[in-house]
Amino acid sequence: MKRDQQQNRGTDHTKMHHEHGAILIGMEEHDHHRMMIQDFRKRFWISTLITIPILLFSPMIQDFxxxxxxxxxxxxxxxxxxxxxYFLGGWPFLKGFLNEIKKNRAWHDDTHIYGYQCSLCL
Known part of the structure; x- marks a missing residue:
């Protein structure tokens, strides 16, 4: 069994076409999603590494x-x-939110940016 078929559990994605503007996306979409996942992972690990000195030098953590x-x-x-x-980890959400504002459709991504900001407060 091919690796792709094992991962997708037999789903044939070659017949799936999604309309994104004027571009029909077939297999190219999988590369785009893979790149997005790699980008999110890279952002996550860099943000995690930068968080370590933030915690070490934080007065609240030091008192605790x-x-x-x-x-x-x-x-x-x-x-x-x-x-x-904040900006490195949240850039995909912030960028999406700004694009929605430019299109006068701010309600679509409001929940994502609000959720991102709330998660940083925790």
């Missing part, structure tokens, strides 16, 4: 674990790293 590790301008350092995590 009972250690002190401060840098000169600690709050600016934390703000800069947190901003990188």
């Amino acid at each position: 674990f009972g250690y002190k590790l401060l840098l000169p301008g600690n709050s600016y350092f934390l703000f800069a790293l947190s901003s990188i995590v």
